[in-house]
Amino acid sequence: MKISRLVSNIPGSETLALTAKVNELRAQGKNVIGFTAGEPDFDTPETIKEAAIDSLRRGNTKYTPVGGTMKLKEAVCEAFERDYGFAVSPENVIVSCGAKHSLFNLFFTLFEEGDEVICPAPYWVSYPPMIEMTGAKPVIVDTREAGMKLEAGMVARAITPRTRGIVINSPSNPTGMVFDRKELEEIAELCLRHDITIISDDIYRKIVFEPNEFFSVASISPEVAKKTFIIDGSSKTYAMTGWRIGFCIGDKDVIKAMERLQSQSTSNPVSFAQEGALASLVSDETAAIVEKRRKIFQQRRDLIVRKIREIPGMGIIEPGGSFYAFPSIDGYLDRFKDANAFTQYLIEHALVAVVPGVAFGAPDHVRFSFATSEENIEKGLDRVKEALASL
Template sequence: MHHRISSRVRNITPSATMSVDAKTKALLKEGKPVVNMSVGEPDFDTPVPASFAGIQAITEGNTRYTAAAGTLELRKAIASKLMVENGLQYTPEQIVVSSGGKHALFNIFLAICDDGDEVVLPAPYWVSYPEQIRLAGGVPVVVSCGEQSGYKLTPEQLEAAITPKTKAVVINSPNNPTGAVYSEAELRALGEVLSRYDVYVVTDEIYERLVYNTRHHSIAALVPELRSRTIVVNGFSKAFAMTGWRLGYTAAPVDVAKAISSLQSHGTGSPSTISQAAGVVALQSFQPEMVEEFQRRRDYLVRELQSMPGVRCLTPDGAFYVFPDISELFGKELEGKVISSATDFCELLLEQDLVAAVPGEAFGAPNNIRLSYATSFENIGTAVQRIRQFLSRLS
């Protein structure tokens, strides 16, 4: 008998962040007081003006299909945001609004990859990139970026990874899972390499607003000669605490934008009309106090982790994750179970001391774990105590 499931789907690994989240929720259901540091979701509410715009869309009957690429009003608002905040000039026809940043990325890889095309993917990477690239028939070429470069891709590594089959390079800054932010000089140096090769640059900037003591730069603004092949991805989930509204977008060269729009017209059709109405208003409703609070949590969590035996932790410049290296603890054991990987570490930590973290294997970084500080200061304090307790019992 034929396989009931396509090989395309049989070969994907389910999202690790989602599966840790499911385990955590199951324990919470049993009444266990788990501190969940596994999810990339701000614990703030959507700005009230944006929520009201969504409610108003519903009550005023603004609930019909929109153009597949999104409403003109929202695409104009996004074009103006990109100009004012990022120094990027795009017309509304170059912008496609999708059902989340994840959906926007999925569209991009399907629109640009042919079977066998290579996509250079710096690791640590966000869990869905390699799977999306493979689903589109592409081949992820993973380049490991270690602690010494701050988990960032160097120009030398980029140059070495590009082959005649390279179709695109992915840059994610601020980065999930590491929180690394590329400086202006670092992006210019990558741009210098990229300007010599005819490849797309997919730049995922969803965390751009969440930076601490530094600035976010978009490579397309710094290296104008890349403009004609840069695809900018962004969305509303992180900066505006709108994860469940499912609203993201791409800004791309006209031919790519048209291709994405055409693909989307057959995939999902337009994104939610209600979410789009909220998005127009959200762009004017950023809450800077969110960044201050994240920074306070980051500073505390990093300081605590750095003082723990066997844990190494860089200070992230953006997003809301810390990405400590726990490889010094491999080989230790607790209650007869040996920790031989980050996955073992996370499973034991969750089971024994009820803190949920995501193992680095999911991000192409087997020595690390990801902890999200998008949870209350009090929860972070509890988690720190529990992690210390956990570490003290390892032998």
């Protein structure tokens, strides 16, 4: 059967082959340690689960408004005002089926053929294909030489008369880099001058390690906020990846247009998942759990960075947030063609699974997720060190 050109051009997930290999080895009884998870290894807090179960029991099993319930939108606004320092109203909010869906709706609403969208690399895997699907061109700006952080000078060089958008992701997947206010101000100033819309993917904003602090580009000034769309969601903060709840906050006319798009595709996000998300935003108990987990991630970050630095030929810039470590494997690229070959070697010889950097636009890096126990981090990195020493 003929597959449409649009869908034929969508790249398959690079990690699927990896997952298949890990499953095959595990089926053979081999104890593979996985560092590939893109989700917290913790469970969703009980209060949130109870809220969703209770909601189901109360018969909350019907359609909700397309862009989410008013109660949830109001809770998003309250949480937003608390954390970002300025107020938004429910008409600035749309709830979608995960932050990925929020981004998809936003890109489709804003961009089309002829547009260019600046996307710093290393990037989260889905930005470039999603931008391409709209017909727009992702303009990849490599930040590896600049310590993995986009600088205003790089943005200035990438801007053309066609530039319509820029993606900022802080803390970043896969690098863990966190922008500070000054760095963002320089970039935002360019965006204002050239009328560029900012997409700020803040999904890891609650997983930031001291002394770093989360600061969103939208908080710079009301002018910048007007040009910015915030992407957020329940997945990473509240360990709710399976619930599929994402938020987009921004200009009300664009939000309304996104609701039109959503009304002709998924309709509303799951009714009782919205009730769970509501509980996550208003519960003090849940906030305490989030903070406790943040500290655990910070300890794991310290451990994994120390263990990576013990491995000759690998270099890492300490991640300031998220749950990813993204070392370079420069010291091994004389023996491996690229990160894919390196990754295959680690699976076979160290029984350790990591994600090759190719998918993130950095073929000389690999991604370790530290959403796993300290014991696994100790053991896994020891195995990596040993396997590489025997090359």
